[in-house]
Amino acid sequence: MVEVLSGPTGRGSYSGALLEVENLQVEFHTRQGVAKAVNGVTYSVNPGETLAVLGESGSGKSVTAQTIMGILDMPPGRVAGGAIRFRGVDILKLPEEQRRRIRGEGISMVFQDALSALNPVFPVGWQIAEMFRIHRGSSRSDAKKKAVELMDRVRIPGARDRVNDFPHQFSGGMRQRIMIAMAIALDPEILIADEPTTALDVTVQAQIMGLLADLQRDSNMGLILITHDLGVVADVADKIAVMYGGRIVETAPVHDLYRNPAHPYTKGLLESIPRVDLKGQELYAIKGMPPNLLEMPSGCAFHPRCPYRREDCATAVPPLYPISGTRGSACHYWREVVDGSR
Amino acid sequence: MSDPSVTQDLIHGGEGPAASVVSSSNRPRSLWQDTWDILRHRKIFWISFIMLILFLLMAAFPSLFTHKNPDYATLAKSMDPPSGEAWFGYDLQGRDVFARTIYGARTSIIVGVLATLVTVILGGVAGVLAAYYARWVDSILSRIGEIFLGVPYVLGAIIILGTVAPAQSSPDRVTIMAVVIIVLAVLGWPILMRIARSSVIQAKHQDYVQAARALGAGPFRIIFKHLLPNSLAPILVYSTITIGSYIGAEATLSLLGIGLREPVISWGIAIADHTSYIRTGAHAMLFPAAFLSLCVLTFVMLGEAVRDALDPKLR
Amino acid sequence: MAPAESILEVRDLVKHFPLTQGIVFKRQIGAIKAVDGVSFDLRRGETLGVVGESGCGKSTLAKVMMALERPTSGSVKVNGRDITKAKGAELKHMRRNIQMVMQDPYTSLNPRMTVGDIVGEPFEIHSEVLPKGGRRKRVQELLDVVGLNPDHINRYPHQFSGGQRQRIGIARGLALQPEVIICDEPVSALDVSIQAQVMNLLDRLQKEFNLAYIFIAHDLSVVRHISDRVAVMYLGKIVELGGDSQIYDRPSHPYTQALLSAVPVPNPEGREARERIILQGDPPSPANPPSGCRFRTRCWKAQDICAKEEPLLQIRPGTDHLSACHFAEALDVVHVQS
Numbered sequence: 001m002v003e004v005l006s007g008p009t010g011r012g013s014y015s016g017a018l019l020e021v022e023n024l025q026v027e028f029h030t031r032q033g034v035a036k037a038v039n040g041v042t043y044s045v046n047p048g049e050t051l052a053v054l055g056e057s058g059s060g061k062s063v064t065a066q067t068i069m070g071i072l073d074m075p076p077g078r079v080a081g082g083a084i085r086f087r088g089v090d091i092l093k094l095p096e097e098q099r100r101r102i103r104g105e106g107i108s109m110v111f112q113d114a115l116s117a118l119n120p121v122f123p124v125g126w127q128i129a130e131m132f133r134i135h136r137g138s139s140r141s142d143a144k145k146k147a148v149e150l151m152d153r154v155r156i157p158g159a160r161d162r163v164n165d166f167p168h169q170f171s172g173g174m175r176q177r178i179m180i181a182m183a184i185a186l187d188p189e190i191l192i193a194d195e196p197t198t199a200l201d202v203t204v205q206a207q208i209m210g211l212l213a214d215l216q217r218d219s220n221m222g223l224i225l226i227t228h229d230l231g232v233v234a235d236v237a238d239k240i241a242v243m244y245g246g247r248i249v250e251t252a253p254v255h256d257l258y259r260n261p262a263h264p265y266t267k268g269l270l271e272s273i274p275r276v277d278l279k280g281q282e283l284y285a286i287k288g289m290p291p292n293l294l295e296m297p298s299g300c301a302f303h304p305r306c307p308y309r310r311e312d313c314a315t316a317v318p319p320l321y322p323i324s325g326t327r328g329s330a331c332h333y334w335r336e337v338v339d340g341s342r
Numbered sequence: 343m344s345d346p347s348v349t350q351d352l353i354h355g356g357e358g359p360a361a362s363v364v365s366s367s368n369r370p371r372s373l374w375q376d377t378w379d380i381l382r383h384r385k386i387f388w389i390s391f392i393m394l395i396l397f398l399l400m401a402a403f404p405s406l407f408t409h410k411n412p413d414y415a416t417l418a419k420s421m422d423p424p425s426g427e428a429w430f431g432y433d434l435q436g437r438d439v440f441a442r443t444i445y446g447a448r449t450s451i452i453v454g455v456l457a458t459l460v461t462v463i464l465g466g467v468a469g470v471l472a473a474y475y476a477r478w479v480d481s482i483l484s485r486i487g488e489i490f491l492g493v494p495y496v497l498g499a500i501i502i503l504g505t506v507a508p509a510q511s512s513p514d515r516v517t518i519m520a521v522v523i524i525v526l527a528v529l530g531w532p533i534l535m536r537i538a539r540s541s542v543i544q545a546k547h548q549d550y551v552q553a554a555r556a557l558g559a560g561p562f563r564i565i566f567k568h569l570l571p572n573s574l575a576p577i578l579v580y581s582t583i584t585i586g587s588y589i590g591a592e593a594t595l596s597l598l599g600i601g602l603r604e605p606v607i608s609w610g611i612a613i614a615d616h617t618s619y620i621r622t623g624a625h626a627m628l629f630p631a632a633f634l635s636l637c638v639l640t641f642v643m644l645g646e647a648v649r650d651a652l653d654p655k656l657r
Numbered sequence: 658m659a660p661a662e663s664i665l666e667v668r669d670l671v672k673h674f675p676l677t678q679g680i681v682f683k684r685q686i687g688a689i690k691a692v693d694g695v696s697f698d699l700r701r702g703e704t705l706g707v708v709g710e711s712g713c714g715k716s717t718l719a720k721v722m723m724a725l726e727r728p729t730s731g732s733v734k735v736n737g738r739d740i741t742k743a744k745g746a747e748l749k750h751m752r753r754n755i756q757m758v759m760q761d762p763y764t765s766l767n768p769r770m771t772v773g774d775i776v777g778e779p780f781e782i783h784s785e786v787l788p789k790g791g792r793r794k795r796v797q798e799l800l801d802v803v804g805l806n807p808d809h810i811n812r813y814p815h816q817f818s819g820g821q822r823q824r825i826g827i828a829r830g831l832a833l834q835p836e837v838i839i840c841d842e843p844v845s846a847l848d849v850s851i852q853a854q855v856m857n858l859l860d861r862l863q864k865e866f867n868l869a870y871i872f873i874a875h876d877l878s879v880v881r882h883i884s885d886r887v888a889v890m891y892l893g894k895i896v897e898l899g900g901d902s903q904i905y906d907r908p909s910h911p912y913t914q915a916l917l918s919a920v921p922v923p924n925p926e927g928r929e930a931r932e933r934i935i936l937q938g939d940p941p942s943p944a945n946p947p948s949g950c951r952f953r954t955r956c957w958k959a960q961d962i963c964a965k966e967e968p969l970l971q972i973r974p975g976t977d978h979l980s981a982c983h984f985a986e987a988l989d990v991v992h993v994q995s
Contacts, residue, residue, distance in 0.1 A: 231921030
């Protein structure tokens with residue numbers, strides 16, 4: 001039987017990738033000029049899969065996520081091109097009302113700073129319950145009961161007693177759990193976590209990452225983890241997209257990327273991690289600094305810092321060269337990078 | 343490495359477009375020099391600056407603008423509307439409104455500027471001291487400020503002016519102006535103190551103040567090098583608005599008969615004298631009021647321009 | 658290793674912040690015990706790493722050592738003289754010997770001063786160090802030492818990137834040629850690719866000027882890279898202190914073990930098989946710490962004695978370095994790096 005794409009008729013009927021970002025371009029119009037924060041980003045996530053988007057500040061990793069969620073400030077932001085397909089439907093073309101329905105039920109998001117993302121004047125239980133009242137039209141008592149269940153599910157001790165507490169009465173880790181509870185309230189198929197543990201201590205970070213992994217396994221969510229932490233990525237990711245200067249410079253399954261990076265930037269990042277056997281020696285450091293979005297270097301954005309660069313790197317923008325079915329590198333000389341010759 | 347200069351520049355430079363605004367010459371520069379460099383290139387600064395010069399000229403040399411005597415009254419022309427002979431018409435006493443408006447600038451501006459100056463000095467010093475020394479200094483100064491703030495402005499002014507310069511008395515020009523200035527400042531300083539205090543407290547908690555203390559910097563250096571430059575903006579902006587509101591307050595006191603009074607000429611007195619005639623001859627009040635508004639606007643625009651120039655991030 | 662001369666001696670340092678109520682008549686209703694009895698030595702040219710989670714008191718410790726806060730009790734001796742009791746000219750003179758590099762490169766530089774003024778300020782405060790005529794040249798030399806373009810002396814901090822600003826802060830700290838520099842999370846606010854540059858700079862400067870560092874950080878792998886010895890803090894106390902491999906390869910305090918095992922390893926190989934000690938809950942409030950051992954509320958080894966008796970920081974049988982646990986035993990948890 002020939003498989004026919006039946007369109008967005010509901011869960012389970014679409015056979016392509018759950019979420020596909022294709023050639024996304026986002027610009028910011030500032031006084032000094034146009035900044036291309038996202039410049040042709042393509043990635044996809046499937047149910048139960050964890051995609052880590054790795055990058056430094058200004059790499060465009062968060063802007064991409066905000067565009068997917070439809071919470072980008074426009075203006076100054078503007079989607080200049082590309083598509084974001086959720087179950088095959090380009091959500092950038094949907095009217096705002098339908099996008100709102102996708103937010104929360106289809107795709108939801110956890111932010112870095114839980115304290116400022118929660119409203120300080122309402123009890124946390126009320127804020128979680130609001131999700132059910134608005135999206136599902138649940139009654140007050142019903143919604144509250146569900147809020148307690150959710151707080152239990154994200155392992156907040158004594159959920160029933162704490163449901164009427166205010167955000168400031170919780171610790172940083174507990175607030176992040178409340179954020180997660182709100183994000184998973186409507187059973188989304190995609191959860192975007194934007195630096196969810198950056199503001200937290202290591203021991204609390206371990207708890208939160210464990211919780212996210214369990215929740216993902218239970219409900220088979222697709223998880224997009226946005227982070228700059230190479231350790232966190234190695235722990236949980238299935239595949240990785242490395243971003244630099246608004247572009248994806250390398251995509252790879254997690255093991256391949258750490259074993260044998262195919263882009264000089266990725267390689268430099270991995271080599272600059274302090275290692276026990278190299279203690280006392282100078283750390284490998286990538287030269288220079290991340291590019292200014294308003295004055296992007298010509299050609300490959302990384303070329304001024306790159307030890308592999310040749311003349312054409314300054315003129316020709318490298319496409320994402322396919323290395324194998326699952327890997328790609330946006331470096332003209334990826335073969336040399338993989339071979340390790342420098 | 344194909345081009346060492348490129349790498350060099352990337353390590354050292356490439357901070358973005360802002361870098362080029364400040365000249366890269368090697369002579370030492372000061373905050374005020376840089377501020378002036380910025381101001382020179384701002385249109386709003388030059389507009390407000392020219393208007394300010396006009397008002398100051400008006401205040402200093404009113405005879406440049408009119409040959410008429412502001413005190414010469416022809417009762418027959420009382421409340422005559424504007425005409426070619428008298429551009430702004432005549433007031434209740436039959437005096438030329440244009441001449442009186444020009445001559446009024448001096449008093450109004452002197453009162454507004456001086457009262458603001460005294461307010462800024464009183465409130466600024468109190469605010470900086472309260473914020474820097476905190477603890478009991480802050481408690482005492484803040485409580486004193488609250489006491490003054492608790493006195494209703496008009497009531498306070500009536501009590502003080504009523505005692506020093508009662509309505510039926512006729513003190514000379516300088517005395518009554520000095521008294522009005524002091525009354526305005528004494529009743530107005532607590533607000534400025536609060537603004538100064540809160541912005542200094544904000545600056546005080548910045549790491550660079552800690553760093554300066556760690557280097558062994560004394561209170562004088564910390565206050566003048568680190569705290570004041572970083573808390574000047576709100577004080578400056580409030581001050582320019584205060585000049586305007588003091589010119590207005592001066593008018594209120596005149597209306598009550600306890601502030602400036604004849605023979606002094608001021609916009610406030612002119613407005614006060616003609617509030618009852620607004621339906622029959624609005625011009626007698628409207629022209630001084632328009633000058634008052636323009637003057638206030640000038641100070642506010644100037645304040646904003648200077649504030650922007652003082653903030654290096656906006657450069 | 659022959660014990661080198663101590664340049665910094667911290668003894669029984671306590672800093673309690675009073676919690677007060679009332680506006681005019683303040684009365685104390687409690688105290689936040691930020692630092693509660695900390696002792697250690699720092700030797701010339703050595704790096705002591707201080708690790709711990711937020712609220713453990715490591716930043717307060719730095720402020721007390723810098724004499725920015727007066728301690729409740731205890732002493733901090735720099736070259737034998739107590740900086741916590743020094744005043745006026747003596748304190749000012751002692752500051753020349755102990756300087757700091759701060760965490761946030763965006764708030765640690767006065768935005769209204771040029772780089773030249775910022776790095777030159779130490780010479781204006783301590784005008785006896787260098788005559789006025791030579792200052793500008795010295796500032797440019799300092800900028801060169803930390804890897805900045807000396808011609809950028811007239812620029813403002815906001816015209817530099819985070820990593821460059823941190824270099825400016827380091828140049829300011831170096832200006833008076835101190836023997837001790839306290840680095841309070843110097844790289845945690847920087848991008849990953851920039852962290853290594855700043856670490857290398859600190860390393861190079863240490864060798865060049867024989868500096869002693871107190872290196873405060875929460876990133877365990879960064880601390881290990883730069884430190885000769887490491888102190889682990891929990892709720893205002895040092896719970897373990899030893900050489901870097903003693904702490905990282907043979908940690909003996911349960912908290913250190915949990916901390917080390919919680920750090921994600923930047924290598925996915927064998928991640929499914931990795932065993933983790935995941936602590937439950939959050940650290941208790943320093944205003945009301947648990948009795949006895951402060952870690953007992955989250956510790957899997959806790960017994961009755963832990964609530965009654967506070968464990969001293971000492972070497973126990975079977976371990977080779979200081980640890981404050983009644984049941985200290987060396988345990989090789991998953992390394993920070995494998």
